[in-house]
Amino acid sequence: MGIREYVVCSGARNLALIDSLLQCEDVVVWSHFEERAAAFYALGRMMDTREPCAIITTSGTAVAEVLPAVIECHYQARPLVVISADRPSSFRGSGAPQAIEQVGILGNFVEGSEDVEGQVGELFNGWSKRKPWHLNVCLDESAETVVTEDLVVGDWKVAKEKLDVSTFVRFFDEVWQGVVVMVGGLEPEDRGEVMHFLKTLKVPVVADATSGLRELLGDLCLVNPDKVLRENTPAKILRIGEVPVGRFWRDLESPEMAKVEVLSISRTGFSGLARESQVIKGEISRVLNGAAASEFAEVGDVLDILKGNGRRASQLDELLEAYPDSEPSLVRLLSLYSTVGESLYLGNSLPIREWGEFAQRDLPQEIVRANRGANGIDGQLATWAGWTHGIDDAWVLLGDLTTLYDLSAPILFQDCEAQGRVIAVMNNGGGRIFDRLPRVKAMGEAQRGIIANEHAFNFESWATMWGWDYQRVDNADELEIEGGEVPLVVEIVPCEKQTADFWEAYAKLK
Numbered sequence: 001m002g003i004r005e006y007v008v009c010s011g012a013r014n015l016a017l018i019d020s021l022l023q024c025e026d027v028v029v030w031s032h033f034e035e036r037a038a039a040f041y042a043l044g045r046m047m048d049t050r051e052p053c054a055i056i057t058t059s060g061t062a063v064a065e066v067l068p069a070v071i072e073c074h075y076q077a078r079p080l081v082v083i084s085a086d087r088p089s090s091f092r093g094s095g096a097p098q099a100i101e102q103v104g105i106l107g108n109f110v111e112g113s114e115d116v117e118g119q120v121g122e123l124f125n126g127w128s129k130r131k132p133w134h135l136n137v138c139l140d141e142s143a144e145t146v147v148t149e150d151l152v153v154g155d156w157k158v159a160k161e162k163l164d165v166s167t168f169v170r171f172f173d174e175v176w177q178g179v180v181v182m183v184g185g186l187e188p189e190d191r192g193e194v195m196h197f198l199k200t201l202k203v204p205v206v207a208d209a210t211s212g213l214r215e216l217l218g219d220l221c222l223v224n225p226d227k228v229l230r231e232n233t234p235a236k237i238l239r240i241g242e243v244p245v246g247r248f249w250r251d252l253e254s255p256e257m258a259k260v261e262v263l264s265i266s267r268t269g270f271s272g273l274a275r276e277s278q279v280i281k282g283e284i285s286r287v288l289n290g291a292a293a294s295e296f297a298e299v300g301d302v303l304d305i306l307k308g309n310g311r312r313a314s315q316l317d318e319l320l321e322a323y324p325d326s327e328p329s330l331v332r333l334l335s336l337y338s339t340v341g342e343s344l345y346l347g348n349s350l351p352i353r354e355w356g357e358f359a360q361r362d363l364p365q366e367i368v369r370a371n372r373g374a375n376g377i378d379g380q381l382a383t384w385a386g387w388t389h390g391i392d393d394a395w396v397l398l399g400d401l402t403t404l405y406d407l408s409a410p411i412l413f414q415d416c417e418a419q420g421r422v423i424a425v426m427n428n429g430g431g432r433i434f435d436r437l438p439r440v441k442a443m444g445e446a447q448r449g450i451i452a453n454e455h456a457f458n459f460e461s462w463a464t465m466w467g468w469d470y471q472r473v474d475n476a477d478e479l480e481i482e483g484g485e486v487p488l489v490v491e492i493v494p495c496e497k498q499t500a501d502f503w504e505a506y507a508k509l510k
């Protein structure tokens, strides 16, 4: 099937499979003991190679552990193959050790699943190579090695789907009431095409950091877009790429916005909205080319909303300067340093949101990834490890709970490129995204602490445990980052008071 990379999680039951694999040439084998992170690692590998990756687990709860990553792969349209070893089918329903009901365990999040025992016939029937797949293999403990060294890894090719771009062309028929483009995460090969298209159109753009275009579009990129678009809502929104991070995308669900026409161009085909909208599913460059992007005429800024951009940018700069030790200001400062890195991974929750709103916009930061399929805070370090295995100067920004979720992942970095690796942890003492919800704001302090999982831990001994360098930053003056030979953990502790004051003042900006 063209699967060249495997992440193996050993157990007694899957030994025959792993043993077989280790006899194959031309395959890359990674190993990790913790199946949940291993599956996220496989996802990261696919971000890098753009080819399928398989994970091989033993039986029992080991199989269940891969579900979060399978879900993420489902929504990102990545071909993760789960090969689970199972006890012989006669054990089903018996409650015997490590014999659980594995068939169908990955539910709707795999495109198909096959349960094989004894003689193996044709496999992967009906696999589009775009979605996860589950192969459950019943093996006797005494199973011999199951394949021989003459196994040949085939070519990895995904069939091209038929593309209908007429909706896209028609979308531009009537644009006098304004069009805004929201660009979510893009695959690297699509960036040039999207950039060219947007420069031709000259409409206001909301570009997520994961688009890689946020700093390249100059004046076309809206500053404080959530506020601007709520006050000046265009008649049409074109979304390109992954589901956008910002608030305005969610606002589109509200009844007042029902009249806004939304068209998405998406590799995964998910609309990202519960309300009515249209979706063109396909590789983004193919869609843009198919619609002869270069012949689109300039639409421009019909609502005249870009002209306030300069003012909004300076207001924001002033606020960031007024509260230098607030979380948003420290994100801005970090973003100035991170451009020396080759790549950036943004954790879910506040990091990806604050980066989008507050990171610098002058220097390009083109290689940016995140797991935005299901927006989990799990498996983030493992995904990053997989994605950046061979990349120097890789940077990541994560929240503290997100980091605590993946504490064992650093073992995956043992043979990884370590040079210049920076792990920035924004330690605001819990899940602070919840503090921003009106319902939580109305709660008492104790209740807020429970919701946020408030804590006073720091990451110094965690960094030491893995032999990594460590630096703690309590205010802006202390932030000075220089990557070294081993990964560097930069624990950033924002000032709570300044952060609260910043958000209050930010909400009042005109």
Ligand SMILES: Cc1ncc(C[n+]2csc(CCOP(=O)(O)OP(=O)(O)O)c2C)c(N)n1
Residues within 6 Å of the ligand: 348, 349, 350, 351, 375, 376, 377, 378, 398, 399, 400, 401, 402, 403, 428, 430, 431, 432, 433, 434
């Ligand atoms: C696996 C998973 N569990 C729970 C959540 C719900 N959740 C969203 S954000 C968040 C808090 C994250 O806290 P932290 O990493 O410290 O980031 P902060 O909000 O402080 O930026 C939680 C628990 C989730 N997204 N994914």
